[in-house]
Amino acid sequence: MSRQAARGTDIRKVNGELFTLTYGALVSQLMKDYENDEEVNKQLEKMGYNIGVRLIEDFLARANIGRCNDFRETADIISKVAFKMYLGITPVISNWSPSGDEFSLLIENNPLIDFVELPDGHNALNYSNLLTGVLKGALEMVQMDVDVRFVQDQLKGDNLTELRLKFVKRLEDAIPAGED
Amino acid sequence: MTIYNFYIFDRNGVCLYYVEWNRRKQSGMSSEEEFKLMYGMIFSIKSFVNRISPTDVKEGFMTYKTSKYRLHFFETLSGLKFIMNTDLNVGNIRDILQQIYSTIYVEYVIKNPIIELDKPITSELFKTKLDDYMKGLPFFPAKVS
Numbered sequence: 001m002s003r004q005a006a007r008g009t010d011i012r013k014v015n016g017e018l019f020t021l022t023y024g025a026l027v028s029q030l031m032k033d034y035e036n037d038e039e040v041n042k043q044l045e046k047m048g049y050n051i052g053v054r055l056i057e058d059f060l061a062r063a064n065i066g067r068c069n070d071f072r073e074t075a076d077i078i079s080k081v082a083f084k085m086y087l088g089i090t091p092v093i094s095n096w097s098p099s100g101d102e103f104s105l106l107i108e109n110n111p112l113i114d115f116v117e118l119p120d121g122h123n124a125l126n127y128s129n130l131l132t133g134v135l136k137g138a139l140e141m142v143q144m145d146v147d148v149r150f151v152q153d154q155l156k157g158d159n160l161t162e163l164r165l166k167f168v169k170r171l172e173d174a175i176p177a178g179e180d
Numbered sequence: 181m182t183i184y185n186f187y188i189f190d191r192n193g194v195c196l197y198y199v200e201w202n203r204r205k206q207s208g209m210s211s212e213e214e215f216k217l218m219y220g221m222i223f224s225i226k227s228f229v230n231r232i233s234p235t236d237v238k239e240g241f242m243t244y245k246t247s248k249y250r251l252h253f254f255e256t257l258s259g260l261k262f263i264m265n266t267d268l269n270v271g272n273i274r275d276i277l278q279q280i281y282s283t284i285y286v287e288y289v290i291k292n293p294i295i296e297l298d299k300p301i302t303s304e305l306f307k308t309k310l311d312d313y314m315k316g317l318p319f320f321p322a323k324v325s
Contacts, residue, residue: 061282
């Protein structure tokens with residue numbers, strides 16, 4: 001971003017390892033509090049959602065992009081602009097459904113799991129589930145109801161991490177009271 | 181040149197923020213009623229403009245003027261609406277509304293975790309920053325004439 005370049009070192013940037021460790025501490029605390037993989041997934045998604053709802057405004061203000069014409073364009077922006085901006089990675093977009101309403105983000109170097117090893121007996125835990133919430137929350141704010149879920153997870157022995165995004169419907173603007 | 185007043189509406193039509201500077205005549209209704217009227221009008225103009233447009237609209241409705249004032253409208257992709265009324269001598273100020281969004285709203289509202297996004301903004305910091313920004317604009321008069 002030109003704004004960042006102009007400032008030299010960007011004060012908003014956080015050391016990547018600190019970020020990864022903080023996230024790890026968050027998940028392990030949730031594990032202690034809830035003692036249940038499914039419940040932790042749910043909490044992570046909820047937190048992500050709340051982050052996404054705010055993050056989208058920061059994103060729109062910084063990226064200064066126009067409205068996407070179709071879901072493919074949205075996929076491109078998510079991968080090449082959003083992931084790049086916030087996590088420094090560019091997931092590969094693939095496995096489009098024939099109708100074009102569903103695709104996968106393939107992440108090879110997920111920064112959230114850098115130092116992580118999943119203990120035995122946590123096969124249901126989606127460690128990086130915060131991401132699904134962030135995507136859902138952010139997209140909802142730009143009038144898109146999207147279903148996001150984990151398909152593959154490197155922590156569970158898969159080759160890469162795969163997030164599946166399915167477009168559900170377009171959300172319409174609220175109509176003001178007394179006007180129908 | 182002068183700025184009369186300024187509104188921020190959220191995606192659901194809640195007036196998040198209202199401030200006026202050199203408004204000499206009131207509308208003669210409660211502010212809630214006025215907000216509702218303003219939002220309803222913007223909503224209708226927007227939908228009319230989009231329907232009547234010969235091609236798909238990009239920016240859509242941006243501004244209108246009467247013989248007495250000019251209304252400037254900027255909407256983010258997330259549905260936030262920024263509306264500013266000025267006198268007729270003020271030209272295109274779209275980039276200024278965009279600036280208010282990116283450097284004031286995002287910085288002091290979005291990044292403040294205490295502020296609930298669907299409630300009117302009461303943050304003093306936001307208020308001050310916005311006021312400073314407005315008063316620094318070239319078309320904001322130093323003194324009410």
